Structure formats: structure tokens, C-alpha cells
Amino acid sequence: xxxxxxxxxxxxxxxxxxxxxxxxxxxxxxxxxxxxxxxxxxxxxxxxxxxxxxxxxxxxxxxxxxxxxxxxxxxxxxxxxxxxxxxxxxxxxxxxxxxxxxxxxxxxxxxxxxxxxxxxxxxxxxxxxxxxxxxxxxxxxxxxxxxxxxxxxxxxxxxxxxxxxxxxxxxxxxxxxxxxxxxxxxxxxxxxxxxxxxxxxxxxxxxxxxxxxx
Amino acid sequence: xxxxxxxxxxxxxxxxxxxxxxxxxxxxxxxxxxxxxxxxxxxxxxxxxxxxxxxxxxxxxxxxxxxxxxxxxxxxxxxxxxxxxxxxxxxxxxxxxxxxxxxxxxxxxxxxxxxxxxxxxxxxxxxxxxxxxxxxxxxxxxxxxxxxxxxxxxxxxxxxxxxxxxxxxxxxxxxxxxxxxxxxxxxxxxxxxxxxxxxxxxxxxxxxxxxxxx
Numbered sequence: 429x430x431x432x433x434x435x436x437x438x439x440x441x442x443x444x445x446x447x448x449x450x451x452x453x454x455x456x457x458x459x460x461x462x463x464x465x466x467x468x469x470x471x472x473x474x475x476x477x478x479x480x481x482x483x484x485x486x487x488x489x490x491x492x493x494x495x496x497x498x499x500x501x502x503x504x505x506x507x508x509x510x511x512x513x514x515x516x517x518x519x520x521x522x523x524x525x526x527x528x529x530x531x532x533x534x535x536x537x538x539x540x541x542x543x544x545x546x547x548x549x550x551x552x553x554x555x556x557x558x559x560x561x562x563x564x565x566x567x568x569x570x571x572x573x574x575x576x577x578x579x580x581x582x583x584x585x586x587x588x589x590x591x592x593x594x595x596x597x598x599x600x601x602x603x604x605x606x607x608x609x610x611x612x613x614x615x616x617x618x619x620x621x622x623x624x625x626x627x628x629x630x631x632x633x634x635x636x637x638x639x640x641x642x
Numbered sequence: 643x644x645x646x647x648x649x650x651x652x653x654x655x656x657x658x659x660x661x662x663x664x665x666x667x668x669x670x671x672x673x674x675x676x677x678x679x680x681x682x683x684x685x686x687x688x689x690x691x692x693x694x695x696x697x698x699x700x701x702x703x704x705x706x707x708x709x710x711x712x713x714x715x716x717x718x719x720x721x722x723x724x725x726x727x728x729x730x731x732x733x734x735x736x737x738x739x740x741x742x743x744x745x746x747x748x749x750x751x752x753x754x755x756x757x758x759x760x761x762x763x764x765x766x767x768x769x770x771x772x773x774x775x776x777x778x779x780x781x782x783x784x785x786x787x788x789x790x791x792x793x794x795x796x797x798x799x800x801x802x803x804x805x806x807x808x809x810x811x812x813x814x815x816x817x818x819x820x821x822x823x824x825x826x827x828x829x830x831x832x833x834x835x836x837x838x839x840x841x842x843x844x845x846x847x848x849x850x851x852x853x854x855x856x
Contacts, residue, residue: 567784
């Protein structure tokens with residue numbers, strides 16, 4: 429498949445690219461900083477340098493899949509870019525079925541046994557300094573759920589999303605997942621595998637799934 | 643004031659322009675079809691011809707106010723353009739306080755005594771043919787309510803929004819309004835007056851108000 433990744437040099441995006449290359453897919457990295465991408469990836473990756481909000485329909489027209497792995501640092505200042513970019517990409521793809529577009533969301537929009545996880549996060553002291561990020565990503569899913577004319581999928585990590593190698597994994601839909609050790613954690617490596625598995629064998633359509641390290 | 647109107651040739655937009663001209667404001671019409679606008683307005687209106695989704699930050703930079711009076715015909719096909727355009731405009735104006743931006747929303751997001759008005763609309767036979775339009779506009783308000791870094795205001799008509807001259811009016815916030823004759827209707831002329839009054843004497847910030855003919 430021809431796979432484009434936005435936010436390609438980030439912790440989620442880069443692992444997805446390595447996994448996609450391992451499986452023989454053709455990868456395009458859409459990045460703000462081509463130099464950083466060239467250092468990170470070998471010459472098999474096509475690099476397009478542009479601001480994510482400047483991406484055009486034309487940039488996406490040749491792809492089978494676009495993965496939005498764009499993320500800003502946790503905080504108040506740029507949190508809104510998650511929802512703004514999701515709408516920008518969805519708008520470019522309105523009334524199409526290709527490319528399929530995968531949005532990496534936060535865990536905040538998952539349901540826990542105490543309600544929406546983002547509401548629990550708000551109870552953490554000083555959460556007002558960073559809560560805008562999970563809130564924006566939770567609203568991103570609210571938006572996606574209104575979208576019926578684009579081939580989209582959302583994916584949320586578990587409560588912790590850590591840099592690390594791939595493991596076996598558990599899949600879920602809208603509830604926070606825990607493994608047998610009662611740990612709710614997914615590694616970037618596992619997230620990449622779960623996404624590539626879903627791309628190669630589609631099972632989710634216009635909905636969100638979630639992944640947990642087994 | 644320097645006032646820009648998107649959807650300037652529509653039923654709401656054109657009345658706003660006439661009212662603004664009457665009050666001596668400088669008006670810019672941002673329109674898809676300059677010829678139609680030139681027929682409708684006299685030479686005092688500056689006309690910029692471009693697709694609403696191609697509007698740039700630069701186009702708005704000289705304005706005190708932008709009014710989003712863009713509307714697509716009621717129906718399934720293009721309803722999503724309401725939410726997509728709202729996010730496009732908000733994105734251009736993130737982290738600014740000028741221009742102020744006014745979104746003309748539907749009545750669907752108002753609360754009635756039976757709950758959200760759009761839920762009542764869904765009970766009308768064959769509403770599935772057009773419900774996407776009020777739903778998209780209701781979601782537009784959900785989105786705006788997440789926006790803390792733009793100087794926005796939303797305005798909803800009453801249950802009926804009809805072409806007609808200005809009258810005295812009643813203002814409300816989030817509930818469907820009725821006049822003394824138990825009629826919930828606002829004319830385009832009244833809507834234009836209420837918006838210009840709000841622009842000249844701001845009372846609403848990052849919230850929605852609603853208008854009813856008295």
C-alpha cells in the first residue's frame with residue numbers, strides 16, 4: 429500500500445513508518461522539517477516538506493492511506509491544532525472513500541468505569557496546564573463521529589502511551605483496556621503493529637478502536 | 643467598522659450588508675460569484691471573489707468583523723460545509739482577538755422545552771432528507787464552545803427564519819424564543835439589525851445569542 433504519515437518524525441509516526449517499511453509498503457512522510465526526516469528514515473521514504481495545514485487534496489490523491497500522527501506538546505498553547513487539523517484533512521477528503529484516513533487520538537475520549545477518561549484526568553492536580561490537549565483530542569472524536577462521507581478510523585492508545593518495542597496486544601473499542609496485570613499501557617511499537625494490521629486487514633470503519641500491550 | 647461578509651449574496655448575508663451600509667460601515671463581500679454580488683450591491687461594497695474555503699488569514703487581516711453567513715441548501719449533500727468552514731475560519735483566527743467573528747447558526751442547537759430543538763426536528767416525517775443541515779450547524783456550536791482563543795459569537799434565528807423586513811425584536815441566549823403571539827419567527831431584516839446592534843455595542847463574547855421578531 430501507499431501510506432502517507434503526517435507527524436512522521438514524532439514518537440507514534442516514526443514507529444509506524446519503520447513497521448510499514450518492514451512490511452514492504454511505500455511510505456510518504458509529510459513533515460515540517462525534511463532534514464530531521466532524512467536523518468531518521470532511509471531513502472526508501474518519500475519526504476514531502478510542508479506545514480500540515482498546507483496539505484492539499486493533491487498531496488493525498490496518490491495514497492491508499494493517510495495516517496494523522498500529528499501531535500503537539502501537551503499544554504494549553506497549541507492543543508487546538510489537533511481538532512483543526514482533523515477537520516482540515518476530513519474536508520480535503522469529503523465525499524471520497526480513498527485514501528482511508530487513520531487518526532491517532534488520545535486516551536481521553538475512552539470510557540472508564542468512572543465515566544469519560546478525560547474527566548478523570550481533570551481531577552489530577554494542575555491538570556489545567558495540559559488538559560486542553562486530551563480535551564481537543566476527545567473533541568476530535570466527537571467531530572469524526574459526525575463524518576459519514578469519508579473513510580476514517582480513529583485509534584486511541586491505552587492510559588499510558590510509552591516509547592517502546594512491539595509486544596502482543598489486546599484490541600478494544602471505546603473502553604479503557606487493561607491487560608492481565610491490570611496495566612493500561614501501549615508502546616509505540618505495539619501501536620504501529622496494531623495500525624498496520626488494521627490497514628492490511630480492515631475491520632473498523634468510521635469508528636474508533638483502542639490498543640493495549642498484552 | 644470594516645465588516646466582511648461570507649455568504650454575502652444569501653438571504654441573511656445580503657440583508658446584513660444593506661443594514662451595515664445604511665449605518666455607514668465599510669463592507670467587504672467575500673463571494674463565490676462576483677457578478678451576482680455586483681448586481682445585488684452598489685459600488686460601495688468591496689467584492690472579493692473566492693471560494694470560502696480558500697479564504698486566507700490575509701483576506702481577514704484588515705477587517706474589524708467577519709460574519710459567516712455561508713449556507714448551503716438544506717439537504718444531505720453539502721451540510722458538512724457548515725462545520726468545515728467554521729473550523730477553517732476559526733483556524734485562521736486562532737490566537738487573535740481581531741477580527742471578531744460572527745457565525746450565523748441554525749435554530750437546531752437551541753433548547754426547547756422538549757430538549758434540543760434538532761431532536762424535535764428529527765420527529766418530522768422525511769426529516770432524514772434534510773436533518774444533516776441543522777445537525778451540522780448544531781455541531782458547529784459544539785465546536786465553537788471549545789474555542790477560547792478567538793473572539794467569536796454565534797447567533798441563532800428563531801424556529802422560523804423568513805425573508806422579510808426588520809421589526810422590533812426580543813433577544814435570548816440558548817432557548818427557543820417566542821413572542822407574545824407565541825410565534826417563534828425572525829425575519830432576515832430583524833436578524834441583520836440585531837447583528838449590527840451587537841457589533842456596534844458588544845454584549846456577547848464566546849457565546850451564542852438568539853433573536854425573535856417582537
